[in-house]
Amino acid sequence: MKPSKKANQMTVKELAAYIDQSVLKPEFTQQEIIKYIQEGIDYNCKTVCINPASLDIARKLCAGTNTGICVVCDFPFGASTTESKVKQAEIICCQGDIEDLDIVANYGWIKSGMWDEVEKDIKAVADVCHQYGTQLKVIFETDALTLEQVAKATDVACKAGADFVKTSTGFFTGGESKGATPEVIKVMMEAAKGRCKVKGSGCIRTQAHFFELIDLGIDRMGIGYRSTPEVLGVTKSTS
Numbered sequence: 001m002k003p004s005k006k007a008n009q010m011t012v013k014e015l016a017a018y019i020d021q022s023v024l025k026p027e028f029t030q031q032e033i034i035k036y037i038q039e040g041i042d043y044n045c046k047t048v049c050i051n052p053a054s055l056d057i058a059r060k061l062c063a064g065t066n067t068g069i070c071v072v073c074d075f076p077f078g079a080s081t082t083e084s085k086v087k088q089a090e091i092i093c094c095q096g097d098i099e100d101l102d103i104v105a106n107y108g109w110i111k112s113g114m115w116d117e118v119e120k121d122i123k124a125v126a127d128v129c130h131q132y133g134t135q136l137k138v139i140f141e142t143d144a145l146t147l148e149q150v151a152k153a154t155d156v157a158c159k160a161g162a163d164f165v166k167t168s169t170g171f172f173t174g175g176e177s178k179g180a181t182p183e184v185i186k187v188m189m190e191a192a193k194g195r196c197k198v199k200g201s202g203c204i205r206t207q208a209h210f211f212e213l214i215d216l217g218i219d220r221m222g223i224g225y226r227s228t229p230e231v232l233g234v235t236k237s238t239s
Contacts, residue, residue, distance in 0.1 A: 007211035012232050016044040020070050020222045023050050036225040041067045043228055047099055059097055068099035076171035078104025082121045089125045093132040101129050102137040107144050110153050119160045126161035137164035142184050143172050154191035168202030179203030207231050
C-alpha cells in the first residue's frame with residue numbers, strides 16, 4: 001500500500017513499524033537471542049522474527065510491548081510434506097500470541113510448475129493460521145525463481161489465502177543472493193493486485209534501499225538484527 005508520505009518524512013517509530021527484525025541464526029546462544037529480541041523491542045519493530053525454539057523467550061520479552069512475534073515454519077527450505085507443515089503450524093499457533101507465521105513455499109514445486117500442489121500446500125497452512133488469528137506470510141525463494149514464476153506464485157498464494165507474500169529466506173545456498181530488489185517487489189505487488197500484502201526480505205541493509213521499498217508501497221520488511229539501526233538511522237542499542 002502506498003504510504004501517505006515519503007519515507008524520508010517519517011518518524012523513526014513510523015519506520016520501525018515496517019520491520020520484522022530477524023533473529024534466526026541457528027548458532028545463536030540463548031543470551032544472543034535475548035539480546036537481539038530486546039533490541040528489536042527497543043527499536044519498536046513491528047515484530048521480532050524467530051525460530052520456534054525461541055518462542056518462550058520472545059513471549060516473555062514482548063509481553064506488554066509494541067512488538068509482536070513472528071515465527072518461521074518449515075524454514076528455510078520449505079520441503080516438508082503438507083501434513084508436516086500443518087502439524088508444525090498447529091503446534092506453533094495454538095500457543096497463542098503469534099502475530100505472524102512465515103512459512104517457505106516449496107520452490108522445487110514452483111520450478112516444476114506444480115501449481116495445484118503449491119496452492120493446496122499454502123491453503124492447508126493458511127487455514128490453520130486463521131483459526132488462531134495468525135497472519136500467514138508465504139516466502140518464495142525468489143533468487144531461485146524467474147520473475148514469471150514469482151508472479152505466478154504470488155497469484156497462487158493469494159488464491160490460497162496467504163496474508164503476505166515474501167521474498168527470500170536469507171539462507172539461499174544455490175546461487176547469488178539478491179533478496180528484495182525493487183524489481184522483484186514490483187512484480188509481486190503487481191501480481192498481488194491488493195489481494196495480499198508484500199514483505200521484502202534479504203539484502204536490505206541500507207537506508208536508501210529501505211526507503212526506496214517503502215516509497216514503492218511495500219507493507220513489511222525483514223531486516224537483520226545488525227541492519228535495523230542502519231536503516232532507521234539511529235545509534236545502535238546498547239541493551
